[in-house]
Amino acid sequence: MKEEIYRKRAAALQYDVTREQSPKVTAAGKGYVAEEIIERAKANHIPIQSDPSLVALLSELNINEEIPEELYQAVAEVFAYIYQIDKNVPK
Numbered sequence: 001m002k003e004e005i006y007r008k009r010a011a012a013l014q015y016d017v018t019r020e021q022s023p024k025v026t027a028a029g030k031g032y033v034a035e036e037i038i039e040r041a042k043a044n045h046i047p048i049q050s051d052p053s054l055v056a057l058l059s060e061l062n063i064n065e066e067i068p069e070e071l072y073q074a075v076a077e078v079f080a081y082i083y084q085i086d087k088n089v090p091k
Contacts (some may be wrong), residue, residue: 010034011058012041013067013075022066023075028059047082054078 009030015023027037041048054074061067067075 007031008034008038009052009055009059010037011055012037012046013058013078015079020066022069022072023079024064024066025058025061026063028055028061028063030059047085049078049081051078 007030010028010033011025012027013023014026029037038048040046051074054071057071057074058067
């Protein structure tokens with residue numbers, strides 16, 4: 001059980017405001033799968049934010065499932081963080 005606590009977890013979100021009502025989980029996993037999600041994000045220059053509590057909640061959702069309203073505030077903070085980073089990156 002102790003090993004389970006320390007295994008890395010990751011979740012990926014996607015949101016297309018023109019096609020979707022709310023963000024959705026596009027990938028989630030732990031251990032090797034989490035490492036792969038993170039590596040692919042890095043390879044594609046996708047910003048990464050560490051929030052273990054949010055990842056735990058997102059990992060309970062199915063892939064391509066829209067996030068529930070209860071998580072809107074937390075996910076909005078993630079997207080605000082990404083927007084700030086993206087805004088400051090030279091194009």
